[in-house]
Amino acid sequence: MIDERRLRILTEGAKFDVSCSSSGSKRKNSGGMGNGYPSGCCHSFTPDGRCISLLKILLSNNCIYNCKYCPNRLDADVPRVSASPEEIAELTLDFYKRNYIEGLFLSSAVDGSPNDTMERLVRTVKLLRTQHRFHGYIHLKGIPRADEALVREAAKYADRMSYNIELPSERSLKLLAPQKSKESLLLPMRQLCEERRVFREEKRKGLFLPAGQTTQMIVGASPEKDGQIVRLTQSLYRNLGLKRVYFSAYVPVVHDRLLPDRPAGQLHEHRLYQADWLLRFYGFTAEELAPEDEDLPLDLDPKCAWALRNMQLFPVEVNRAPLEMLLRVPGIGGRSAQKILEARRYTKLTFEHLKKMRVVLKRARHFITAGGKFYGANSDTAVRNLLTAGEAGENAVQLSFFSDAETALSALTGEL
Amino acid sequence: MIYFTDGTKEGFLTAFLCAYNDEDALLSSVQTQLALGQATVFVAADPQKAAKAEARLLSYDKDCMQDLFYLLRSGMSDREQIAFRYFKLLADRKRPVRGMLAEDGVIAACECIRKVTYEIHRMHGFVRFMESASGALYAPISPDNDIADLLVPHFRARLPEFPFVLHDVVRKKAAVYDGTNVFTAPLQSAEIVLSADEKKWQALWQRYYASVNLPQRERLKQMRGYMPVRYWKHMPEFDRQEPFPMETPV
Numbered sequence A: 001m002i003d004e005r006r007l008r009i010l011t012e013g014a015k016f017d018v019s020c021s022s023s024g025s026k027r028k029n030s031g032g033m034g035n036g037y038p039s040g041c042c043h044s045f046t047p048d049g050r051c052i053s054l055l056k057i058l059l060s061n062n063c064i065y066n067c068k069y070c071p072n073r074l075d076a077d078v079p080r081v082s083a084s085p086e087e088i089a090e091l092t093l094d095f096y097k098r099n100y101i102e103g104l105f106l107s108s109a110v111d112g113s114p115n116d117t118m119e120r121l122v123r124t125v126k127l128l129r130t131q132h133r134f135h136g137y138i139h140l141k142g143i144p145r146a147d148e149a150l151v152r153e154a155a156k157y158a159d160r161m162s163y164n165i166e167l168p169s170e171r172s173l174k175l176l177a178p179q180k181s182k183e184s185l186l187l188p189m190r191q192l193c194e195e196r197r198v199f200r201e202e203k204r205k206g207l208f209l210p211a212g213q214t215t216q217m218i219v220g221a222s223p224e225k226d227g228q229i230v231r232l233t234q235s236l237y238r239n240l241g242l243k244r245v246y247f248s249a250y251v252p253v254v255h256d257r258l259l260p261d262r263p264a265g266q267l268h269e270h271r272l273y274q275a276d277w278l279l280r281f282y283g284f285t286a287e288e289l290a291p292e293d294e295d296l297p298l299d300l301d302p303k304c305a306w307a308l309r310n311m312q313l314f315p316v317e318v319n320r321a322p323l324e325m326l327l328r329v330p331g332i333g334g335r336s337a338q339k340i341l342e343a344r345r346y347t348k349l350t351f352e353h354l355k356k357m358r359v360v361l362k363r364a365r366h367f368i369t370a371g372g373k374f375y376g377a378n379s380d381t382a383v384r385n386l387l388t389a390g391e392a393g394e395n396a397v398q399l400s401f402f403s404d405a406e407t408a409l410s411a412l413t414g415e416l
Numbered sequence B: 001m002i003y004f005t006d007g008t009k010e011g012f013l014t015a016f017l018c019a020y021n022d023e024d025a026l027l028s029s030v031q032t033q034l035a036l037g038q039a040t041v042f043v044a045a046d047p048q049k050a051a052k053a054e055a056r057l058l059s060y061d062k063d064c065m066q067d068l069f070y071l072l073r074s075g076m077s078d079r080e081q082i083a084f085r086y087f088k089l090l091a092d093r094k095r096p097v098r099g100m101l102a103e104d105g106v107i108a109a110c111e112c113i114r115k116v117t118y119e120i121h122r123m124h125g126f127v128r129f130m131e132s133a134s135g136a137l138y139a140p141i142s143p144d145n146d147i148a149d150l151l152v153p154h155f156r157a158r159l160p161e162f163p164f165v166l167h168d169v170v171r172k173k174a175a176v177y178d179g180t181n182v183f184t185a186p187l188q189s190a191e192i193v194l195s196a197d198e199k200k201w202q203a204l205w206q207r208y209y210a211s212v213n214l215p216q217r218e219r220l221k222q223m224r225g226y227m228p229v230r231y232w233k234h235m236p237e238f239d240r241q242e243p244f245p246m247e248t249p250v
């Protein structure tokens, strides 16, 4: 059994990977322990409001690389520990059995060579899958510069893999993560994307990365604008078929003259998640959300901001508007839009109906009519003022934002 | 008139037939709060009447018994009344009403059903097993709704080699998987002899829980929104005398 000290060091080193999702796997139980839960399952929540779904842990925090922002970089003076594949497997199984977790998110510092490290990671997941017949969720974070064959082997056992592109531009990556290069990260991502495509096209037996790939980038440590970040995000979805792009607001853990001393704003991070949601689910394009050399506004969510720039399209009539348009109304999310579509088949909807159906009208009323009636403000400026009212400075927004019950629940996903 | 039922499906369907033409009908299986001056009647479940009502309702909507199933599992004291209004609407309209989301009766029923199914989903994550000396797993739960047995298929599918007990300590009953069969049984309280390592695994889990938190980002309201405090009592991560120092150097 792993001891508390190593567990603590190895999990604290892993927690900056924000992904904890366990969705996308339909792996069946064929004897042994565990199965997939396609929609994902949260097992606990920590006081920072994040979900615990997976056991997120490093095999080792002993790194030969020297990424400037990382607490485990070569230069850092921290205790170095590692765990054996057997210890990780045992921990995973015992946590899983007690229903603490939905599976394992395994990564590692580059301990020895990239190939050595990747080989140990693969050995761990293989041990779980074959010897212990574990069918719960496994997310494996790949090591850049490891051999193609190891990447392929890993994908046979993992449900999801990720290579973090770390920073939103090649220039920043060179500066802050000198041993990683754009190619060392994109190459295995392309390989997996291509092999997964072939696997599916040929309808081969078994599973190959059923939950696909994700990635993560740090925002606020380098000068890229949001416009650039959402374009990069969009291209990762379109060209590499990623399932999810995560953002992590920069938290200074080390002092370096190349890095800011202040943490990046969480509201800023949240706006990026909202923009990401609009890309993935509501049919927006990056170009609609922000010009390349500009940031997303902080005082308004990106859908509101888009709507205010496009007032000529509003108001739309809730009894007629197609789904695509309902989803573009500020304040109307996916669930509300579906409810409206369903309910209007039976009756002509009024504002009373919408209220009873719990469609939030605070923002939406400026952009819709119901049965021809309009209850919004009568000029674009008035609408803008009402939508940003009471949210004066950035700090006021930051503070109030995450303690507001209505928005608190969407704060993690960026759902709008 | 207030119609009291025994809380079962047959009881509800029998009362439904009796109350159908009563404009002021109120259905309930909870016998507290007798309204003063209200006439009351206890409706005994009648299998024949119930079958008749069921057949008629099914002819309007072949999926409606699934709705009733979840409604009657609700922990809300007015569940029978919510179900009554929903099924009355169904009987009046003579076609599925599930999508009529602007109707009060449908809104109330949908919300009630959603609470039950949402809690089932939540409990898939929030249940905490402890390992007994025999290797069987035991989890005390106190859900809002009567769902202990509805959690069994999920855990049985993923832990087929482990017998387990889900003990609803509020309703004092247990849903059991003995490694082969599934059954429910009344259970007042249980004395569990823990396995030798159980406490150590709990301690490791508590350590893990404290380690993954980002203390500079406290968002307690959000945390409680996702995981209401009433669920914490059976979770070892909240079962510490002293909280972990969340931010001391390693």
Ligand code: SF4
Pocket: A063, A064, A065, A066, A067, A070, A071, A072, A073, A074, A108, A109, A110, A177
């Ligand atoms: S490779 Fe870079 S980010 Fe990863 S552990 Fe090493 S120093 Fe940290």
